[in-house]
Amino acid sequence: MSRPIRIANFSGYLGDRYTAVDEVMAGDPVDVLVGDYLAEVTLAALASRHRADPSRGYVEYFLDQITPHLPALAARGLKVVTNAGGFHPAGLAAALRERIEAAGAGLTVACVEGDNVLARLPEYAQAGHALENLDTGAPLSSWGVVPLAANAYLGGRGIATALAEGADIVVCGRVTDASLTAGPAAWWHGWAWNDWDALAGAVTAGHIIECGPQAVGGNFSGFTRIANMLLPGFPIAEIAADGGSVITKHARDGGEVTVDTVTAQLVYEIQGPRYLNPDVTVHLDTVRVTAAGPDRVALSGATGSPPPPSTKVAVFGQLGFSTVNTVYVTAPDVDAKIELLRAQISRALPEGVDGLEITRIGTAAADPETQWDATVALRVMATAREREALTELNLAQRLLSLYLQSIPGFYHDGGAPFGGSPRPRIDYWPALLPMAAVGHRVVFADGRVLDIAPPAETATVAQPEHPEPGPAEDTGPLRRAPLGSVAYARSGDKGGNANVGIWVPDERAWPWLRDHLSTAELRRLVPEVKDLPVVRHEFPRLKAVHFVLRGLLGTGGSSNLRVDQVGKAVGEYLRAKHVLIPEELLTRRENGDVAD
Template sequence: MSTLRIGNASGFYGDRFDALHEMLTGGELDVLTGDYLAELTMLILGRDRLKAPGAGYARTFLRQLEDSLGLAHERGVKLVANAGGLNPAGLADRVRELAGRFGIPVRVAHVEGDDLTAQHPGSLAAHAYLGGFGIAACLREGADIVVTGRVTDAALVTGPAAAHFGWAPGEYDRLAGAVVAGHVLECGTQATGGNYSFFREGDVRRPGFPLAELHEDGSAVITKHPGTGGFVDVGTVTAQLLYETGGARYAGPDVTARLDTVRLTQDGPDRVRVDGVHGEPPPPALKVGLNRLGGFRNEVSFVLTGLDIEAKAALVKGQLEAALGKVSEVRWDLVRTDRPDADTEETASALLRLVVRDPDQEAVGRALSGAAIELALASYPGFHVLAPPGKGAPYGVFEDVYVPHGAVPHVAVLHDGRRVSVAPAQVTVVLEDVPEPPLPEPLPSGPTRRAPLGLVVGARSGDKGGNANVGVWARTDEAWSWLAHALSVDRFRELLPETAGLPVTRHALPGLRALNFVVEGILGAGVAAQHRFDPQAKALGEWLRSRHLDIPEELL
């Protein structure tokens, strides 16, 4: 069968608006996907639905179609997007209305069944992560556009691939190859030089969006349209493969892909071949993401300038102690951005950040808006804040629960209104960690130099609920031989002291010359809770790369 060219035009709700049009006009495509959903997005859409029951989908997608629906139809490109969010049926209706208004004869289908909110009282949104076979059913029956709710990000690729190549649910190696391709594409320009440790090696001012040339055996080539910005190489693909993953087994509802079997090969300029991927049956349960309101949050940052920074911070804390006594959660962070004998006031200043949380909005409003501002003329010399605190804003809490495959009514709603039930996985295997594989021989001892880790390795980090992962990879066999032995869990904790009291698990992926560290609980109750100043751990990997340790001179 012919190669299937699948592109991506969105990595999140709010991504580059023109990307849909750019991908349709930039080169050949068979399918164009858009990933609009994240854990935080589901909370945002849940709050939208509270205000208007007919809402709950990514409105940006509709606005993009106003400019591009006719173009997609003219070029025969099928569109597959999870922009349906909490209301895929509603979005499908809006797309039909738009097509009718412009006189464009497209067939619109949608996938539903993921919404389990009614089964989880107290949740704002509870949605199971569905696989790709609902999408495949819609496409096999002639849909031009498929919108879904909460499917796995990779399902946007596995669904079209299964439909095009005729894959059955048990063809695990093929499905796993498509999952890996889908995982590379799902975050858009992160595969083409965006957010990349070695970004200076190419022009990433406006990276092009990625696409995959998929083959019937599940292998793929990751590339981008000719003439677009950014670059695609083994490093950019490795970085994205490690993003928001755990161990060697990357589980999904259709298949568990073995990341320790992935082979990456440079296949020419801006082309990386991905093959060798082995797949296994999926685990027995589907992941369900639960979003609920956790209470109210407020914050203020006090600016401490010049001398006696620690004493000034202690004074503020003491002055506010009584006012904060009844607030359920209080967190202080002193950020030492100051330096001695600074030549600007800003670089002479540190920030004392106070964050409060409580179920009662009035409590967090009173605690800061009143007590903190009353100190304006009665505290440390030079008293001022970055911005006055407000009344307090609601924050969300995310958690995972799991349900059997058969407990979720996965349904493809076709363009003609027919409803096709998608069978749950018939064969499942309990997920187990893969034992650490054999590591390369360590480098022979030799002279070392104290230097930043990032001179020899790249990193990418991200969030999964309250956990974070930090993927670290070497660019040469010699650097991998050193990294595999030098960066133990204990050394990782030394370099990132914020992880010292938390469970940390290391996973080795020799085929990618990579180590992946999972840090449990560092993000509290998830991104919407804003537990730390980098609530999605996006820069955790870059912090690690900036830390100094003794590195063999031959690698430098």
């Protein structure tokens, strides 16, 4: 096609707004609808469901979301691509076909398979694929946990093939999030699979819209500057034949698409300037982001190179069980009260309880105006290899028994009774496999199977190394203020690592940010990472500094004991820190002289 393809997102994760498909169908004209449901922690949850019942393991409410619109999809000639297939794409495809037949819609469904490699793990071991942990380098055989799920990340080739063969709805398992967009773009424009720059542009656009309303103001540091944030809509990517794109939204919906809402997504959940995808390696540091009109932001300049020879494999296994409750402590003497509580809760733990994490949340005001200003939350989590140890511990009863023998001002939320049932604790093992060792195939309703060949050309690339900034230039008078006074941030997770990108909307603030935010300064601002490996990169075109905080999330979001389990609040925490900022930058921001 000569015109750009218009791809509309309707889901950013499992749990996103249920009415999204209704909204997108009532919105502006588009060509393809894409829905992303599979975060790493979501895979962990679906893995348990699939293990308990092999007929399940896909996102069941996607069926209910899409069913009312099946006749309209057929009438308009719209395509739908989703990874709601989870662990059972064929099961979701079969359920869809039943609903299509009942609606008389005449749509065709294909599914993309091959990502589920659990049954092949012994075969890989025999072939010498050790599936070394991406963070530690240890082989999978050393894990000590029985894998219950293993999924390789597939690219967009299967999706493009399914669409080229006439599929109306393409159901996938674990393809990369951006592949949901890149596959349709490659099909629409007929790109060769070595059109690296075009593919890189499509993957970049896919990375922007994959998280739904986040590109339209959701989860954005500057949300107070976004109009109509009550119900931000879902984004649209208009991808041209050269891979350049415009990010926009449905005109009738809330939120805004700005340079900064798009920048937030560009620095979200990445490992650095080289963004690795099974179809192409994207050089994010070449991307330009420019305003192209109200709620229209242009992405240009993306360059690509051959993909890596390997793809990521997400392996999950049950590490044990956990149970958690929250209680409250009231000032004064908060430190002493928590010290006594900690000792009482930890006393005489049953054998087999291998962890007790007691986390203080918040600080009481020095002169509280209300009772809640004097209140600090205390979150108590216990872990064990076996469920029986936590049942014996009975954490809820242990906490409840302290009411008359512990501290004054101690209570729990009477509207949320203590919970006591242990929950499975799922560990995560990220590894690599050669793409040639992963089956990638498209299965059609008539039983036809098309095997998707691995990339003919690959290349191993490393993230660039950026030197630490030197002594800062004299910027004139300084004032202590929150970093967020002049900078935005977005943080997320990649397995056990958290990432955070910090950028400034004011071009004139970029030299100060680059010089000020060294690795040493980040360690000072965020003491939690002072002993962890930290990787720093710069994105001059985005006016951004980016950090990877290795190991902050333990071995992964599904198993670590942090309250902020997947690091989504790290960016705002950093913005709340007070630093010395040039007076001139603060004055311009306060006077509204900086356009977002």
